[in-house]
Amino acid sequence: MTRDVPRSGESRTRAAVRCAAPWLVGLAAGALALGPGLGRGYLLRYDMVFVPDPPLGPVQLGAGDGFPRAVPSDAVAALLSRLLPADIVQTLLLLAVFAVGAAGAARLVPAGSGRAQAPRLAAALFYVWNPFLAERLLLGQWAVLLGYAGLPWVLAAAVRLGRRRGPARFITALLPAAVGGFSSALLSALVALPAAAAARPRTVPLAAAGIALVSLPWLVPALGSGASTDPAAVDLFAARADTPFGAAGSLLSLGGIWNARAVPELYGHPALAALRPALSLAALAGWVRLLRGGRLGAAGTGLTAAAAAGLGLALLGTTEPGRELLRWLIGAWPGFGPLRDGQLYVAPLALLQAVGLGGAAEWLHGPEGEGRAGPVAAALLVLAPVVLLPGLLWGAGGKLVPVRYPAEWGEVRRIVDGDPDPGSVLVLPWSAYRGLDWAGGGRTVVVLDPAAKLFERRTVWNDDLRVAEDGEVRTVRGEDPAAREAARLAAEGRADAESLGALGVRYVLVEREALPDTAATTGDPLHENKFLSDSDPLEQVHEGPRLALYRIPDLHVEAVKEELSGLEVTGWSATVGSIICSLAASGSNLVPVRPPRPAGNRSRKETPT
Amino acid sequence: MIKVLAACVIGAALAGGLALVGTTVATNASSSAEPVNESLYNYGDR
Numbered sequence: 047m048t049r050d051v052p053r054s055g056e057s058r059t060r061a062a063v064r065c066a067a068p069w070l071v072g073l074a075a076g077a078l079a080l081g082p083g084l085g086r087g088y089l090l091r092y093d094m095v096f097v098p099d100p101p102l103g104p105v106q107l108g109a110g111d112g113f114p115r116a117v118p119s120d121a122v123a124a125l126l127s128r129l130l131p132a133d134i135v136q137t138l139l140l141l142a143v144f145a146v147g148a149a150g151a152a153r154l155v156p157a158g159s160g161r162a163q164a165p166r167l168a169a170a171l172f173y174v175w176n177p178f179l180a181e182r183l184l185l186g187q188w189a190v191l192l193g194y195a196g197l198p199w200v201l202a203a204a205v206r207l208g209r210r211r212g213p214a215r216f217i218t219a220l221l222p223a224a225v226g227g228f229s230s231a232l233l234s235a236l237v238a239l240p241a242a243a244a245a246r247p248r249t250v251p252l253a254a255a256g257i258a259l260v261s262l263p264w265l266v267p268a269l270g271s272g273a274s275t276d277p278a279a280v281d282l283f284a285a286r287a288d289t290p291f292g293a294a295g296s297l298l299s300l301g302g303i304w305n306a307r308a309v310p311e312l313y314g315h316p317a318l319a320a321l322r323p324a325l326s327l328a329a330l331a332g333w334v335r336l337l338r339g340g341r342l343g344a345a346g347t348g349l350t351a352a353a354a355a356g357l358g359l360a361l362l363g364t365t366e367p368g369r370e371l372l373r374w375l376i377g378a379w380p381g382f383g384p385l386r387d388g389q390l391y392v393a394p395l396a397l398l399q400a401v402g403l404g405g406a407a408e409w410l411h412g413p414e415g416e417g418r419a420g421p422v423a424a425a426l427l428v429l430a431p432v433v434l435l436p437g438l439l440w441g442a443g444g445k446l447v448p449v450r451y452p453a454e455w456g457e458v459r460r461i462v463d464g465d466p467d468p469g470s471v472l473v474l475p476w477s478a479y480r481g482l483d484w485a486g487g488g489r490t491v492v493v494l495d496p497a498a499k500l501f502e503r504r505t506v507w508n509d510d511l512r513v514a515e516d517g518e519v520r521t522v523r524g525e526d527p528a529a530r531e532a533a534r535l536a537a538e539g540r541a542d543a544e545s546l547g548a549l550g551v552r553y554v555l556v557e558r559e560a561l562p563d564t565a566a567t568t569g570d571p572l573h574e575n576k577f578l579s580d581s582d583p584l585e586q587v588h589e590g591p592r593l594a595l596y597r598i599p600d601l602h603v604e605a606v607k608e609e610l611s612g613l614e615v616t617g618w619s620a621t622v623g624s625i626i627c628s629l630a631a632s633g634s635n636l637v638p639v640r641p642p643r644p645a646g647n648r649s650r651k652e653t654p655t
Numbered sequence: 656m657i658k659v660l661a662a663c664v665i666g667a668a669l670a671g672g673l674a675l676v677g678t679t680v681a682t683n684a685s686s687s688a689e690p691v692n693e694s695l696y697n698y699g700d701r
Contacts, residue, residue, distance in 0.1 A: 185699075282701060286701060304699070305699030306701060308699065312675075312676065321672065410662075412658065419661075420662075422662045423658055423665055423666075426662065433669045433672040433676070479697065480694065481695070513699055513701060514697050514699075515701040559694065561694070
């Protein structure tokens, strides 16, 4: 593991370039991947929903009884949007994934004897340009990717926990995971705990406590929520084969996500599909070489254990006995729900392969003056991840395009947020994902209904997840108790104004553009999915070509203002306070400090732990 | 010698990959990202 310090005889300028290179490579990779997304507008894709001027209230901080799946990521995005327009915030967050991840991976490559940049850059580029990142990006899981970007930093900090200022630096390294939320925290735990155990076993409780501390904003409401996890999700969200090499082969080359729509363009091309596992094998060989050389220390042992455990978790869902075990675990305690998405846990393997590719590039490069073939081969190896995964280029082949919200969405929000009376917003049609035509050019943007994040107050939407498998659509029961109750009322034909009002609903938003043809032609969108009826006493407060908004009369609405509980406020205070204190005490942060001063002949290369 | 061979192999693989990408992108330049056939979508397809 190296730190960005000058090497013997290295000029200050050269040292600065060397320090900045992985960050710049990460930024360049991010720019190439986002492409048109760097322009103004919102990148909407499956779970990735950003809205103009995002609200920041108790609901966004975790109040309510649904599972806090977007806590605190949405709150942080909303906070940053107080400083910059939300679409720019989104772009910066996505670019941060690439830059922070690349710089962290480069930092883990042990310093070689020469000044070659190729090993570090190979690790940097591979870590932010691989099937795992591409598929998670195409699924819109930007918050997960924040945690992914922080993994190398977490690993480095975990093996140093026992040192002076170690705990503060560990908390600082967990900052991306803290923002990312529950999946990011799980990935961090998967990496940090084995690393801490490999370095100093007595620091494991400290590592666990640190992760718990930064997780409080989502952990407290999650433990108090009435959310449940449908064990049926195990079958649908298990890793699958997206290459000709089966599920195991796909996972080893960092693919295998459950959703065929999240696979990059050209991914299945036979030539590229054959070469990607070869690249992964070269990376694994490079990792073994580094390990055998004893140059990775506890970080090597810890990451090996984390990658093996993560791959094991991912493989669990690919066999029937493994799925049976997962179903049983989730049935016994919903807290095991995150295990259903097995491919998520190959993230540590991605880091291992990135550093390993750095080791392979170092071997190829060889000592200075040994000839030109080695450096040329190493330089080509640096570029291999991009060439072998072209589907991520330029907005992931056109799947990430910036769109602007129709003005009507802002009008509806002003009406709802301007109402001081409490009560939630029920969103129709009763379905979670929309195909929006806002990008123009006949393109459809498939995304979680933006209305779910538009309002400061709570929204009730159908969070059942429909997944098509072999031509048959299967449904995973959602997690929000209020949505389940609304669905039950509709199924029984009792979803009228009185019943919905009793459920705490004050507004009903109908997205006309998303209505199926049959409902649109009848001209009566309220009948969609048996919600409400002509006789219901509703006040129409907005009528437009895309949206219609109805208000349920006060006498039917039984709602209270959503507020954070004392425990939730305490959780937030503890997390924010600990991060601020850690940033102050650690003496470092996630961004590079000023270029280091040359150290003359004195080498300050850090000894691996 | 082995590094010369490695450079040739990696270079050939990358050149082939680039050629493939170039031709495929040129062929598919007019295709849209998602089929436009519905307004309510599934979370995905396995």
